[in-house]
Amino acid sequence: xxxxxxxxxxxxxxxxxxxxxxxxxxxxxxxxxxxxxxxxxxxxxxxxxxxxxxxxxxxxxxxxxxxxxxxxxxxxxxxxxxxxxxxxxxxxxxxxxxxx
Numbered sequence: 001x002x003x004x005x006x007x008x009x010x011x012x013x014x015x016x017x018x019x020x021x022x023x024x025x026x027x028x029x030x031x032x033x034x035x036x037x038x039x040x041x042x043x044x045x046x047x048x049x050x051x052x053x054x055x056x057x058x059x060x061x062x063x064x065x066x067x068x069x070x071x072x073x074x075x076x077x078x079x080x081x082x083x084x085x086x087x088x089x090x091x092x093x094x095x096x097x098x099x100x
Contacts, residue, residue, distance in 0.1 A: 002061040003097040004070055007043070011052040014089035021085070022057070026078055033074050036060035052089075067096065 010018050022040060030038050036059065043054040061067040071094065082090060 001099040002064070002067055003099070004059045004061055004067060004094060005097055006057045006059075006092055006094040008055045008057070008090055008092045009049075009052055010055060010086075011089040014086045015053060018082070018086060018090055019055075021082065022055075025081070027057075029077060030059060030070070030074060033069070035066065035070055035074065036062060 008018075027038055027040060038060075039058045041056050041058070043056060045054070059070060061070060075094075
C-alpha cells in the first residue's frame, strides 16, 4: 500500500476559492478516477505563516499502477484547473510513502 502525500501552501487571497475547488471538485474527481481513500488536512503549526496556510492531501494507492495514474493524468487535471485560477498563490510538492 502506498500513500501519495501532496502538501500545498495557499496564500490568504486564494484560500477560500482554493479550498472550495478541492472539496467540491478535485477530491470528488479523484474518487471518480479510481483513487483509494482520500484525506484532506489543514496543517497546524506552533507559529502560523502570515502569508497563508498549509494543507495536505493524502491519497491511498493500492499499487504502482494507481500511483502512476494519480501522478499522471489526475494531477494533470489539477494543474489544468488550478494554475489558471491561482498561479503562484498556491504552491505544492508531492511525496510517495510506503506502508512499513
